[in-house]
Amino acid sequence: MSHISCSVMSLLAESPNAKMNKAVLDRFLTLPQPENKVQAEYIWIDGTGENIRAKTKTLDFVPKSVTELPIWNYDGSSTYQSEGSNSDTYLYPVAMYRDPFRRGNNKLVLCETYKYNKKPTESNHRVTCVEVMKKAADVKPWFGIEQEYTLLDMEGRPFGWPKNGFPGPQGPYYCGVGANKVYARDIVESHYRCCLYAGITISGVNAEVMPSQWEFQVGPCEGIAMGDELWLARYLLHRVSEEFGIVVTLDPKPMAGDWNGAGAHCNFSTAPMREENGIIEIEKAIDKLSKQHLRHIQAYDPHGGKDNERRLTGHHETSSIHDFSAGVANRGASIRIPRGCAEEKKGYLEDRRPASNCDPYQVTEAIVRTCCLSE
Numbered sequence: 001m002s003h004i005s006c007s008v009m010s011l012l013a014e015s016p017n018a019k020m021n022k023a024v025l026d027r028f029l030t031l032p033q034p035e036n037k038v039q040a041e042y043i044w045i046d047g048t049g050e051n052i053r054a055k056t057k058t059l060d061f062v063p064k065s066v067t068e069l070p071i072w073n074y075d076g077s078s079t080y081q082s083e084g085s086n087s088d089t090y091l092y093p094v095a096m097y098r099d100p101f102r103r104g105n106n107k108l109v110l111c112e113t114y115k116y117n118k119k120p121t122e123s124n125h126r127v128t129c130v131e132v133m134k135k136a137a138d139v140k141p142w143f144g145i146e147q148e149y150t151l152l153d154m155e156g157r158p159f160g161w162p163k164n165g166f167p168g169p170q171g172p173y174y175c176g177v178g179a180n181k182v183y184a185r186d187i188v189e190s191h192y193r194c195c196l197y198a199g200i201t202i203s204g205v206n207a208e209v210m211p212s213q214w215e216f217q218v219g220p221c222e223g224i225a226m227g228d229e230l231w232l233a234r235y236l237l238h239r240v241s242e243e244f245g246i247v248v249t250l251d252p253k254p255m256a257g258d259w260n261g262a263g264a265h266c267n268f269s270t271a272p273m274r275e276e277n278g279i280i281e282i283e284k285a286i287d288k289l290s291k292q293h294l295r296h297i298q299a300y301d302p303h304g305g306k307d308n309e310r311r312l313t314g315h316h317e318t319s320s321i322h323d324f325s326a327g328v329a330n331r332g333a334s335i336r337i338p339r340g341c342a343e344e345k346k347g348y349l350e351d352r353r354p355a356s357n358c359d360p361y362q363v364t365e366a367i368v369r370t371c372c373l374s375e
Contacts, residue, residue: 015154018245029102036060039106041099042072042091043235044113047080049123049302050250050357052235062105069093069109081113081121089121090114095228100194101239108198110232126227129361133223136372139270142348143226143364144203144219148262148356149237150254151184151212152247158212158255159183159246170260173211182207184246188214191233191240200233201225209260209317219267227361230264250357252301253310261311261318262356268367269348278346279337285349285371286326286335292370293324293334299366301355308355319352 038059046053055074063069076082076089091111099106113121120127133141151159160183161167176182188205195202195216205216216237218230234250241248253261272281289296301307305321312321319325319334326335328342334353341347354363369375 015245015247017242022243033104033106035105036062038062039099039102040069040109041102041107042093042109042111043232044074044091044111045123045231045359047076047121047123049125049359052231052238053079054235063096063107066093066096066109069096072111076113076115076121081123082115086116088116090116090118094126095232097198097200097232100197100236108232108235110228123359125359125361125365126224129227129365130224132365132368132373136270136368137223139272139372140222141364141368141372142220142222142269142274143360143367144217144221144267144348145226145230145354145360145363146215146217146263146265146267147230147233148208148213148215148264150210150249150251150262151187151214151241152249152254154245154247156247158210160212167211169258170209170211173207173213174209175206181211183212184244187237187241187244187246188216190243191216191237194236194240195233198232198236200229200236202233208262210255213254213260213262223364224361226364227359230360252307252355252357258316260316263311263318263352264354264356264358264360264363266351266354266360266363266367267348268351268364268371270372273348274346276346279342282337282341282347282349286337288370288374289335289351289367290324290326292366296351296353296366296370297321299362300353300358302357302359307357308353311355312353321353 040057040059041054043054057072072091073088075087077084077087081089093109094112095110097108099108112126113124115121153159172181192205201218201221203217208215218233221229238248272278297305309321312318314320317331325333327333328337329339330336336350336352
């Protein structure tokens with residue numbers, strides 16, 4: 001293939017966003033902002049249960065608490081959440097963060113969604129998650145979720161992969177260093193700093209097994225904060241990648257064949273698990289989980305297990321979707337007990353079944369219902 005045709009194909013894969021001069025935007029973002037004016041970015045989950053929407057509201061005060069923020073509305077018929085004949089859908093602010101894009105006093109506002117009759121939309125799983133976390137508050141459930149994702153070009157091809165072929169086999173890419181092993185580290189670093197600025201409990205990042213696949217970890221977070229912070233971190237990831245003209249996918253198996261899928265492994269513990277001889281409580285929790293395998297599979301991706309079915313094959317560091325298993329340091333099991341926890345006889349367990357596109361509210365709710373409430 002000639003150099004010219006390669007260049008043309010490269011341009012076809014670019015986003016228009018990547019061609020814009022960001023220095024021009026900076027000229028306007030440095031304009032002084034009135035002290036009593038705040039831009040609040042209202043963020044919500046749409047009717048797919050996977051995608052994020054957002055729009056901006058001007059406030060004439062600097063909010064100190066999320067409880068000060070007004071309820072707002074939007075056209076739910078354009079987000080798969082209502083009919084056009086009755087489209088008003090409501091945004092109830094539930095969590096507030098600093099805005100790393102506009103900075104200053106400006107805010108990011110995570111919202112729950114409610115229908116015209118003030119009942120939760122079908123994709124609002126936060127409501128029941130809050131109820132469950134309140135019931136289990138005494139045992140102080142902690143979570144940490146490892147969010148894997150894949151970066152794509154505008155043609156839907158993993159970013160950096162050859163246009164007419166495939167990269168070399170998996171092996172050198174996990175936690176890799178070097179231009180021939182990792183792609184788009186700029187996005188990862190930018191997202192990391194945005195999370196820190198916003199106030200997300202981001203605990204680390206790493207390149208994953210498949211080239212152009214990455215992971216960030218959020219946690220430990222207690223109760224409902226896990227879902228809130230992971231959804232906001234996902235928003236930041238999409239928003240940062242938009243600036244670079246690259247697409248983020250949370251598809252659990254973005255590339256068929258001998259390539260790793262993407263998960264959202266959920267690390268979980270309670271106060272008794274973290275105390276001396278907590279391994280006993282960990283083993284009790286695993287026994288309870290073993291009896292509710294199907295229920296958890298149905299809760300661990302937005303399509304009731306259909307997405308995860310492509311990923312949980314028993315290969316590529318996964319367990320089979322059809323069988324429950326547990327083991328120490330076993331990345332091919334449904335539930336892994338880290339080696340250090342087994343040796344110290346306390347700590348946490350890792351549920352490796354959640355898909356990368358899971359709703360963390362549903363995942364954490366299911367785990368607490370099974371392990372803490374025995375529901």
